[in-house]
Amino acid sequence: MKVVTFGEIMLRLAPQGYLRFLQEPCFQATFGGGEANVAVSLAAFGVDAEFVTKLPCNDIADAAVAELRRQGVDTSDIVRGGKRIGIYYLEKGASVRPSKVVYDREHSAISEATEDDFCWESILEGADWFHFTGITPALSENAAKITYNAVRCAKAKGLKVSCDLNYRKKLWTKEKAREVMGGLMPYVDVLIANEADADDVFGIKPDGGDVENGKLVRDGYENVAKQLIEKFSLDAVAITLRESISANDNNWGAMLYRNSTAHFSRTYPLRIVDRVGGGDSFGAGLIYALLSGKNDAEAVEFAVAASALKHTVEGDFNRVCVSEVEQLMNGSGSGRVQR
Amino acid sequence: MKVVTFGEIMLRLAPQGYLRFLQEPCFQATFGGGEANVAVSLAAFGVDAEFVTKLPCNDIADAAVAELRRQGVDTSDIVRGGKRIGIYYLEKGASVRPSKVVYDREHSAISEATEDDFCWESILEGADWFHFTGITPALSENAAKITYNAVRCAKAKGLKVSCDLNYRKKLWTKEKAREVMGGLMPYVDVLIANEADADDVFGIKPDGGDVENGKLVRDGYENVAKQLIEKFSLDAVAITLRESISANDNNWGAMLYRNSTAHFSRTYPLRIVDRVGGGDSFGAGLIYALLSGKNDAEAVEFAVAASALKHTVEGDFNRVCVSEVEQLMNGSGSGRVQR
Amino acid sequence: MKVVTFGEIMLRLAPQGYLRFLQEPCFQATFGGGEANVAVSLAAFGVDAEFVTKLPCNDIADAAVAELRRQGVDTSDIVRGGKRIGIYYLEKGASVRPSKVVYDREHSAISEATEDDFCWESILEGADWFHFTGITPALSENAAKITYNAVRCAKAKGLKVSCDLNYRKKLWTKEKAREVMGGLMPYVDVLIANEADADDVFGIKPDGGDVENGKLVRDGYENVAKQLIEKFSLDAVAITLRESISANDNNWGAMLYRNSTAHFSRTYPLRIVDRVGGGDSFGAGLIYALLSGKNDAEAVEFAVAASALKHTVEGDFNRVCVSEVEQLMNGSGSGRVQR
Amino acid sequence: MKVVTFGEIMLRLAPQGYLRFLQEPCFQATFGGGEANVAVSLAAFGVDAEFVTKLPCNDIADAAVAELRRQGVDTSDIVRGGKRIGIYYLEKGASVRPSKVVYDREHSAISEATEDDFCWESILEGADWFHFTGITPALSENAAKITYNAVRCAKAKGLKVSCDLNYRKKLWTKEKAREVMGGLMPYVDVLIANEADADDVFGIKPDGGDVENGKLVRDGYENVAKQLIEKFSLDAVAITLRESISANDNNWGAMLYRNSTAHFSRTYPLRIVDRVGGGDSFGAGLIYALLSGKNDAEAVEFAVAASALKHTVEGDFNRVCVSEVEQLMNGSGSGRVQR
Amino acid sequence: MKVVTFGEIMLRLAPQGYLRFLQEPCFQATFGGGEANVAVSLAAFGVDAEFVTKLPCNDIADAAVAELRRQGVDTSDIVRGGKRIGIYYLEKGASVRPSKVVYDREHSAISEATEDDFCWESILEGADWFHFTGITPALSENAAKITYNAVRCAKAKGLKVSCDLNYRKKLWTKEKAREVMGGLMPYVDVLIANEADADDVFGIKPDGGDVENGKLVRDGYENVAKQLIEKFSLDAVAITLRESISANDNNWGAMLYRNSTAHFSRTYPLRIVDRVGGGDSFGAGLIYALLSGKNDAEAVEFAVAASALKHTVEGDFNRVCVSEVEQLMNGSGSGRVQR
């Protein structure tokens, strides 16, 4: 099984612990980005995972590639060139103080890449699944075109295609997102979204939900998924359900809608170590579960357990293996020491 | 709007995380002290804030002044001289283990300062508000006299004066505190206290409250505030209400009593990052809110939200801006990531 | 009062905070092991505590001895020789992710020690109490024999003997454990166990308990203790009761059964800083309490309060003094700052 | 005495110690840039120093401003707006391995600033000296224009103007540098250069020098200075003389040429802690010395001693005071402990 | 070009900076070992490098494999199984205090591997060069047999074979080393040794050299190389020449003897950052240079420059690329900043 993901990987600069930006003159320096996170997580599950992007020729970008390699991700189709690697600064929230992201990703190599940079015919040769998120086409006109080329080629070669809507209001408007994402949807089999994405991008709301104050009405999600499937002839829609109690405490679950049936997972009450990449780890869990032939109910449980674990791991990447996910799925989540 | 605060700033030496004292051979070294904390918080709100104290001529004290400057506090009236900067060692508590403070503040420059060191006429020129806490007059006989000179001058020049009772049993007895604070009260407009201070200093108890086991009876506080206002002809009394569930979890709110009306704020359930300076950040929030013309109900909400955020920030200082406070006041406190 | 404990002390290598193994190229390097932990805790209570083991002649083992000395433990009977000091790698769990222990303790000096290495006649001279855990005899055939020599000598010299069952499935089988521990029990006065040990080692189950999902049926424990006392003519049995809600949150209490009476302690809801050594700190608390003449009800409360505090202290060792334990026992556990 | 400097301040990201880029997932995060470094150094000498630039409205830029404030630099004319703060990554060299700089400064707020952003009439009001380096006009066409506006205004208001040539080949070509810098020279009084700058920018070579292999022929520098003074009607030219033995060991001195006389300073053999900002600290020392009325021989000695000390201080900024510089000038440089 | 190396990779635990063992409770945790170091260095030069070993199935060994992957080394033939990964503790020396190594490598998976674990026919398929050091056969009888199988197979398949004598007195006696290494020499083409190895293993001394006091007589080395070539029909012998002035300062060079001609490299005076792996980086440099067709004089210069740079890089691995080596070879080694 081979999965290819395409998008941007950024240098992530974060203060230690719960410090505010530059409260101490130090940044934890790791790497992350939606599609890279999915590839890393899949590699940790033993999947042959490849991440495709464009990165400049400098030591910082070299380190990004090396880190992906460390995680077991195939980096052989990463294009080198362009001016810079994007950066995001992350300040971890605590209690009533939310986490804060400052982007410095404009003019990154991938956002200034051109269609010629990527030969999808050869990149996707031998692959079974292609994954992208709504962040990639939001980077630039060219990035949107490249994504379009990728999904069209993937479809033509018979790959399954998954997309995580991942709406980012700092990157584009809802109108622009609707237009571009709408054009990509015909090539998508599995669509992943959180509670707000479907509304932000396609104007489809969960009935009766009031996300901000943490009250989720699950029934409405079934209806949203149904609308999405009908509108875009999708195979399946997965919606992650996050109830934010505080920056430290979230309840986390998901629904997978397929074949006219909604499968709701168990809900995990989570004490958060690092929330970033939570959605991506869900996507990776879902892809792994579907590729490895789990049924829909198992698949959503696997994906949610995988992403529950992600919330306990520092950094964007979900460094957990299949047996750890299965142990959580099948156990109590009571966190007893493993000696 | 210009606010002047007067008191002691100390070197704060704390082990990392939840380590016990010197469990590892390292101290986080920052600065803090009730009135300095208020000045820093006000500066972060955009107020022209000045902190007045006396500090010795050495590199450690230079760093204290530089840090205040970094926070945007005016340090131009800090007197230099004397022998040492006070120190407090802080061990952060967790769960059932309380935080622990070891003072090494005797013989500090400010505690051995003399009345001649400070010319309040010129210091307070152009200022609108003067703030001090019950810690300053507790430092020494001279410190009490200097504080008296300050409030008398402030009053004469038409400034508003606020005082946070802040009783510290390691610095003086209840009897001495009552005598000295009683002499200062006639010059005070706004008095701030926590659940225990009014009792410790003036023997005024909340009816029916049993603070130690975390059960707060709010009604009693109204009565306490009323008594304080009557006794000292105050304009307003604010009482912070802390329910300590563990060293990690507190519920936090406050009451502002003014014009015969008690305004109780919303209560925030807090997961604590650093509890020290929580009261000071409330004081700063209240001063800011009153100076900027908020009504009483808004003022106490602003002050409580500001100090709720402080509990999530490492160090004595509250490094939050007005928009962050307002976002918390007006939102759910659910701590969702801000991208 | 002098207490001697005997067993293995290991180098403990743990990533910082909640990082996964080698996520960053750094290990916190401390020392720990069941019986060493008990000795350290007793020394912190002011007891004359000695730890006996065998350690190789190298700098790492020297550091282990020095650290014990720092904690006030008598190290004068530690035998030096053999090849290596055992190691355990510890990854701290969070939320739904359990803590993980990787052992590298085979071929340690103590596991390859011989009976001739220890002259118990002289080691135990002047001691009042001897303590060991079920880990020591599990290390090797020789270690079991040395333990047997120790308890027989202790008994002959009139010492009280305590044992913490501490079953470790990675070290031996249940069958082997039952055989060896069964042979040691006749020399034991006070037996300590957690919810699972009595079942694992002696096949005695608490009635109706389902430990994994965190529901403890306390009544069953009384029955287990009774059976143990009858089977081995013990003086007392203590059972620690841990309800694991997550890797961060546990409820913690214990029962002391003696003279046909079960004394259940108060239950502490704990936010965990470091869970390893929790049981050992209970054992130390119990030994201290019994040696210092507390009655059974007080003894179990002291032991539980001591070990509740341990859960808030980084490392294997419980760095708390008697007054801190008593303050918790007699207070609310609300964790208010001590200024 | 008031000095204004104008240029770019960047976030400096450097691995700890002598680690290669991202060998560990951490960056030391400080700030620096030629003209900011000069302002900080002057403030440490007690001069009223102001730094002018443009920075975006985000937390990282806020921290840059706060850090300047901590160093005592006036930041009141810093314009806020634009997209990003420039970054430079620094890997510290050791022995035969040179230090390495990776720039990510394109599209910074200051490089995209416009002439309208700065009203030099009011900024320079009350100032005595204006300083810039050859880096600022190299940033963009606009930056060159703004610099031109600044020097023209400075000259018109009677300020002394100093310029450090500081040629950066990654920012512009020699041809472009010659054209732009040539246009600015008529407004400059004091020109500072290192061994290579005069050649790179104006094609003026020291006779017989072979800088790369560390052999400096001092006599040639006198001739270079003379040519520069004649060509641009300068008041004085200072040339820093660095003999690079290795990344750790440099010999450091300078020459000040004025009134047809060359004053060569003492040469310091330096063990380097941080070499970046060495030239800037020389510039600050020279400005201070000239402003405070030292004669030419003293001035170059002060400037060289100040910058010798800089090489022992981590970060771009020279955190030394006048008495430290004078102690080095007048002493042996033997580095005996000061108790 | 593909190079395969075979040997042991260990966890390296080192205190920070120049701290003595466990002076602070922390270890830098990286990985290293002679042949792994060679593979990593070759990968950094762009060579297709593979490292072969046996490692246990646990998280620590997983991290070793991941780190090799990060460095670009092929890990696909690493056998998983056995009990433990070897450890070496390293205390970095300074000035007159030598570095200190404490081994804890007994019973490692590779030392207990069996001949069946490695199918050299398939491992060496497609490779051009095989490299091992004298450490590998010293690990155990089996390890010696496996090494023998490897070199015999390599020779049969037409690979070049290189060996670094690397005598370790803690692993075996000189007599045993002579016997085993003597049996392997017939399969070796290129032999690498330091000043002492040839004497320790084969009893061949450099004439007139007195290594301990740092005086190297170069002429003697030519004679040693000649003897080795004659005795074992080698193609080439390289001898590294280290003059130890202190733990911080070494002079470093080498000689390559081939076709009856000795080529002495330039000597680099080095300020040491990390000396471990210095010899391995020389080996890698030599293999690269010979494989890429450099002549003998260039080859030894490349290898020495590569290893000179290694001395400036923390950890066992030489993280430098070909252009950095060439820049040093062709430059002055003056360490000027690269902007």
Added chain:
Amino acid sequence: MKVVTFGEIMLRLAPQGYLRFLQEPCFQATFGGGEANVAVSLAAFGVDAEFVTKLPCNDIADAAVAELRRQGVDTSDIVRGGKRIGIYYLEKGASVRPSKVVYDREHSAISEATEDDFCWESILEGADWFHFTGITPALSENAAKITYNAVRCAKAKGLKVSCDLNYRKKLWTKEKAREVMGGLMPYVDVLIANEADADDVFGIKPDGGDVENGKLVRDGYENVAKQLIEKFSLDAVAITLRESISANDNNWGAMLYRNSTAHFSRTYPLRIVDRVGGGDSFGAGLIYALLSGKNDAEAVEFAVAASALKHTVEGDFNRVCVSEVEQLMNGSGSGRVQR
């Protein structure tokens, strides 16, 4: 052999590496003080060493006692009481920048101790040697009296007494030092001084020496020692000879004068890791050497080698054992790795 030392131990707060004070918000926190350093060094040599002082009852002082215990020093006669533990802030110098010490030791428990606090009769029972430095009597009048009581008692009980002059100009004047130290000399057998002490305290100058510029004329020291021995009827005088090239590089040696003969040691060129405590480690080396029966020439070589090693160890304490010292004495000092 038992040695008792008496004096002050302080908390030492130092920035990491070569950072200036509070450049980062962190202090390395260790302990040190002349006589404590001697006791620790002796304990590391296997001597039964005891340190006597007075320390307050708080967690910081507890940690000082625990650290001494860790180093193997007997702490059983340390008196607990008084207000505070003294502090010294240390900024490590580099190259031309000298190290800087800021004292905050006034009002420490030992400086305010009284004669009644110490019963020398019982403290010195069974001891063979008593050591103090000129710092202890400089702390206060009482401290001088207590020191006098100690040396008188030591002499009466037949102990050897050694004194390190250690003049500290921040603690007392030369006149006061001469008076007090003059009164203690009659009880001293072995006097240790550096190049400046004899002059500062007793006005005895080395002929022709010019210490500041690093040129030492050794012949003059013989004359100084002779004068000291004659004046105070001493048994032996040792003078340490430090040539300061820079804060990083010193040459270090010593002379022992006894029985009318001067024994000059070898001179070590040192690259300094931590210079503080260098003199103390010499004193400890000398005491050990004399107690263990080495002849005068060997004794001074041992003491100098011991203290040469100290310069390579972080912190005040010399963490080296006898075999390490002997290896340096008998070797080349070339710092080759010990595997």
